Amino acid sequence: MRKAILLLMLICTIGTTYANPIAALIERVAPGSSNKFELLIKSPKSKTDFFELSQKGDKVVITANNNVSLATGFNWYVKYYAHQHLSWNNMQINLPATLPAVERVERRETQQTLRYYLNYCTFSYSMAFWDWERWQTELDWMALHGINLSLAITGTESVWFNLLKRLGYAREEIDQFISGPAYMAWWQMNNLEGWGGPNSDGWYAQQTKLQQQIIGRMHELGIEPALPGYAGMLPHDSAAKLDVNVSDPGKWCGFPRPAFLQPTDKDFSKIADMYYEELTKLYGEANYYSIDPFHEGGSVEGVDLELAGKTIMKAMKKANPKSTWVIQAWQANPRPTMIEPLHKGDLLVLDLYSESRPMWGADWSAWYRKEGYGKHEWVFNMLLNFGGRTGMHGKMEHLVKTFYDAKAHTSGETMKGVGATMEAIENNPVMFELLYELPWRNNEFKVDKWLKNYTIARYDKYDCQLENSWEILKNTIYNYDSKGTQEGTTESIFAALPGLKINNVSCCSTVHPYYNTDSVKTAAGRFLSVAKEFSENKNYQYDLVDIVRQTVANKGYFVYKDIVDAHAKNDIQGMKEKSREFLMLLLAQDKLLNTEPNFMVGNWVNQARKIGHTLQEKNLNDWNARTLITVWGNRESAFMLHNYAYKEWAGVLKDVYYPRWRDFFINLIIEMETGEKQPEIDYFAMDERWTRMTNPYPYQSQSDPVQTSIHVFDNLVK
Numbered sequence: 001m002r003k004a005i006l007l008l009m010l011i012c013t014i015g016t017t018y019a020n021p022i023a024a025l026i027e028r029v030a031p032g033s034s035n036k037f038e039l040l041i042k043s044p045k046s047k048t049d050f051f052e053l054s055q056k057g058d059k060v061v062i063t064a065n066n067n068v069s070l071a072t073g074f075n076w077y078v079k080y081y082a083h084q085h086l087s088w089n090n091m092q093i094n095l096p097a098t099l100p101a102v103e104r105v106e107r108r109e110t111q112q113t114l115r116y117y118l119n120y121c122t123f124s125y126s127m128a129f130w131d132w133e134r135w136q137t138e139l140d141w142m143a144l145h146g147i148n149l150s151l152a153i154t155g156t157e158s159v160w161f162n163l164l165k166r167l168g169y170a171r172e173e174i175d176q177f178i179s180g181p182a183y184m185a186w187w188q189m190n191n192l193e194g195w196g197g198p199n200s201d202g203w204y205a206q207q208t209k210l211q212q213q214i215i216g217r218m219h220e221l222g223i224e225p226a227l228p229g230y231a232g233m234l235p236h237d238s239a240a241k242l243d244v245n246v247s248d249p250g251k252w253c254g255f256p257r258p259a260f261l262q263p264t265d266k267d268f269s270k271i272a273d274m275y276y277e278e279l280t281k282l283y284g285e286a287n288y289y290s291i292d293p294f295h296e297g298g299s300v301e302g303v304d305l306e307l308a309g310k311t312i313m314k315a316m317k318k319a320n321p322k323s324t325w326v327i328q329a330w331q332a333n334p335r336p337t338m339i340e341p342l343h344k345g346d347l348l349v350l351d352l353y354s355e356s357r358p359m360w361g362a363d364w365s366a367w368y369r370k371e372g373y374g375k376h377e378w379v380f381n382m383l384l385n386f387g388g389r390t391g392m393h394g395k396m397e398h399l400v401k402t403f404y405d406a407k408a409h410t411s412g413e414t415m416k417g418v419g420a421t422m423e424a425i426e427n428n429p430v431m432f433e434l435l436y437e438l439p440w441r442n443n444e445f446k447v448d449k450w451l452k453n454y455t456i457a458r459y460d461k462y463d464c465q466l467e468n469s470w471e472i473l474k475n476t477i478y479n480y481d482s483k484g485t486q487e488g489t490t491e492s493i494f495a496a497l498p499g500l501k502i503n504n505v506s507c508c509s510t511v512h513p514y515y516n517t518d519s520v521k522t523a524a525g526r527f528l529s530v531a532k533e534f535s536e537n538k539n540y541q542y543d544l545v546d547i548v549r550q551t552v553a554n555k556g557y558f559v560y561k562d563i564v565d566a567h568a569k570n571d572i573q574g575m576k577e578k579s580r581e582f583l584m585l586l587l588a589q590d591k592l593l594n595t596e597p598n599f600m601v602g603n604w605v606n607q608a609r610k611i612g613h614t615l616q617e618k619n620l621n622d623w624n625a626r627t628l629i630t631v632w633g634n635r636e637s638a639f640m641l642h643n644y645a646y647k648e649w650a651g652v653l654k655d656v657y658y659p660r661w662r663d664f665f666i667n668l669i670i671e672m673e674t675g676e677k678q679p680e681i682d683y684f685a686m687d688e689r690w691t692r693m694t695n696p697y698p699y700q701s702q703s704d705p706v707q708t709s710i711h712v713f714d715n716l717v718k
Contacts, residue, residue, distance in 0.1 A: 019039075022074065025071060025140050025143060028092075028137075029086055030094070038056060038061045038062070039062050040064075041064060041067070041070065044065055049068075049109065049113055051063065051108055052073070052106070052108075053081075055103070067221055068148045068222040071221065072143075078095075081102060082095055082096070087542075089539065089598050110439040113148075113416060114148065115418055116150070117149070117150040117151070119151070119383070119422060120292075121423035122185075122423060123185050124184060124186070125424035126426060128182045128184070129181065131611055135210065139214070143221045143222070145432070149224045151290055152211070152214060155211030156279075157204065158282060159279045160178055166278075167241075167242060169235070175199070176193065178193075179195050180196020180199065180624045181196065181203065181608075181624050182608075182625060186252070190295055193235065193258050196620075196623075202613045224287055227279060227288070228279075232260045232261040233260065236259050245261075245262040249299045249300075252296060253633070253637045254639070255633065257298060262304075264307065272315035273315065289316050289323055289324075290328075291312055292333065293312065294335065295330070295333065297331065305338040306341055308338055312325070313342055324348050326350065327339070327350065342376070347377070349373045349378040350378070350379050350381055350421060357485055360415070361410065362405065362406070378411070379418065380419070382418075382419075382422070382431065382432075382435050383422055385422040385427055385428070385489075386506070387506060388629075388645050389489055390646075390648035392428060393428060393489035394428055394430070394431040394480065396431070396479065397474075399434065399435065400438065401482075430470075434454075437450075459534055459540050465527070466530060468526055473520070476520055486508075488508075491506060493560045494556055497642070497643060501564075507644060508644075513554060521554070524713060524717075528544070528713055548592060549589065549593060552712060556586065559585060566578055572669065579665040579668075583665070586653055587654065588716050589648070590650050594701070594702040595705035595709075597699055599650060600650045601629075601647065601697050602699030605626060605696075606697065608624065608625035609621060609694075609696075626690060626693070627691040630646075630656060631684055655690060656690050663686075
């Protein structure tokens, strides 16, 4: 069976005659260009990763110690010599017939030998409905950015399906345990059961094949997959069903959690062994296993934490003696009592929120741990985005400073690299570009200079207006308080549940800007001033739409404040005028975002339907997709999760947010005119109706992004 799996993975990676997998990658992102490069691997056992750029005749030579370093070197050349930028919104470029020469050998090396990628949540908020074509593009992006260790949880539901069958569970019982397509992240983190399901046989087969393709390509490129290990999770009824000793971890945001199999139970090792057997049958052996017991508030009452750590580790080591346990540092996890007895080198801790709440030993952090992670190795991560909530956000200078502070700290001796643990991707590309360059720059550097070079690469050439715009953004919206713990972007008032005292849209951020909004508007104006020259550049188009979107959202916030003021003064005419202006801005935002596929709900729901093979599968996927980004869960979970993953996307603005605000304003004006209290609006019910709809949305640009941006800015914002 093991040989069959490896053969299948090999078949998935065949289909090209290129001598090196990175040559094939180059062809995918820059068609017809692989023969312009000479790719050499030297010193594969080097203790440091490196790449070197040089010239040989008319060819650019990239020398490196492995394939990922080769891909990183290629991307470095593309950015800093060819002045082009491969980004989520633009993963294909046209290199010139004659490449710009590397006039002097450039060598980059790093002791940060792990560059990690992905949060469990990313698989739900961004990747839930991806097919192989989209995954292939992402894997290329990962290699180009130096990533060599990535969480890989696609298809884990098939492992559990097989395990539960072996344990005697009927199909109906399995369906009540395994979550639906968009909720796999929280099911795998032991937070909920069954929500969003049940899944079809076709889904299990499809996801199994997809994961095999993903892992096959990872191995080809040199990226280590971190497969999900066994954390003790079992269905909530397992005590009676299996006659085992379990504890109840309680609830998560109103959802009952799965049970936790006590490490003292005689069947722990047997069940863990069965889990790893099924995992290995489908996806092969891994050198890293991601295991997160007691995630985000899970109760540990009655659990021997020291024994739990040892038992989980023992089961993992039995599956692969050379493997490493990867664990997330978030809130109370990892519990010191659980990890302290574990051997050095057997555990890798992901410091999940290093830019805002690090645990590695930064004394300014709210989650400060004096001893950090002790002897255990760890990774410095940027979280940045929560729930995929739309908005520009970041801590540019602080990110750089904190990374080099961590290197110089005593905890730096056990720091193995950097990573991105965002809850969603395809946003704020500048921050991820900055993050993944940190390991390759040995000394702290000035962000201003880096940003100037970024704009040259991003837009193919230098422009003083664009440089100035980004300088403004760096000092405002990308300069969030260094010690601030706001979870992600300042939120768009358009997405809020209507009211007169709104402080936040989701549970965990705010609608009140921390930056000078007039300065951001100035930056948008300067972006627009060069529209004629850059109108065909895809990166310019994306960034222009994003910054104008941010400016419209900011304007909406101040119009909302005027509405609150008009209500307080009982100014009915002012209320009518400002509510009309607010709704007009909201619809203009929808029109603007319909020009850029990355900001269109059609991309999300249509992809969800596309991967379904039957009408039933398509409709379930569609419901999962819509529910996650609106009500998220049920009424019991709404207090924390309704709007948590809001999207300022075309389609959602018009069909979800507009009706909320329209009905709210109608009621408010009637109350002001008559003095009669109107019935309370059930926004959960309104949103839930939309989740049950199956109407299609466009997923390609509906009008010119540049001209629409100019029109919206000049007529509604300027």
